[in-house]
Amino acid sequence: MTPTAIATRGDRIQRTLEHLRHGSTDTVDQVVPFGPGQYTDPELAQRERELVFGRVPSIVAHASELPEPNDFITLTMPRNRVIVARQADGSVKAFVNVCRHRGAMLEEQASGRCRLFSCGYHRWSYNIDGSLRAITRENTFGEVDRSQHGLIELPAQERHGLIWMVDRAGAPIDVAAWLGPEMDEILAGYKLGELTAFHSEGFDEPANWKLMQDAFVDNYHIQYAHPNTAGKHIHTNVQTVEDFGRHARMVSPRKAIDRWLEEDPGETDLGPYVTEGHYLLPNSTLLRQPDDHFELLTFRPQPADPGRCRMEMRLLVPPLEASGMTPERYERVWEKNWSILLSVLHEEDFPLLRSSQDGLASADAGGMLLGHNEVVNQIFHRELSKLLEA
């Protein structure tokens, strides 16, 4: 069965070791049926845009991607094209990336630094805080109430070194409340704000965002889909899961832990022998690796097509100054790490998920199942349906 919380990391790992000894894993009561429409239905996709992404906070960046005032990034959320910009006071604001004159896309760059956003169509310009700064040929254009024609602001908040937003103008945002006390405390403990995004990259994939999210909380596929990579290092179908009622934390043992199957680990810190995953409703997985670097995986629906999404992957590591490494070694270590991640994605997960999406589009694909052992997938789908019902 799946516990709601386990007090210490040692206890979590101990429980995982017991599973390994007994060939067991955490489970949930039910086998849950689902239909392929989960991943293909445009009406469901529409409800997800409104009731999930238009209502609850999701992660859009790590703070180190826009460290200084006037730094910005742009992205496509399910409901809006968005600019996120660091303000003069250090806070972040998000805006709809659309000019208020006649709707041209305002900023085309993926990221950059600028004091004003200037529209390519008739050169209206906006300050970094979204206010309308200048109207070209104003004497002939006519009078405009500038206070009413700034960029449309979207709710954004920085917490635990991550930038979160709700994709609906005027919606409230409270990331701490959304995380709940357990996950808020867990993320606070990681001090993710002191890390830096060594790499951050997005991939537009022809697969539903949930199909992708499902694969990155799944400890059941490892040895089958990744026999020569992850399957060599991580045990398959052995997981300790804490279900916090919205988000979840899962411990997956690495194969190096096997030496402690016979031998009593006593007081030995077994942290280096596990990967701790965190599923953050609605669309992220945060992986804590043995040496306390993190991988953050985020899955966002493409606005119009339920069969497409954008995955973003971020490698969060200590900055060079805090790493104790020479610059050369630092580059070498993290570049290598990143390239391994990329090759598993491109050569193993993506082909599998693209073909799953193709298969699921079959008219008579039939009913599917999530098993007792697919605990985090079940939590993900359970919590998502709660949001969609409300």
Ligand code: FES
């Ligand atoms: S549409 Fe932007 S200035 Fe005209």
Ligand SMILES: [Fe+2]
């Ligand atoms: Fe995988």
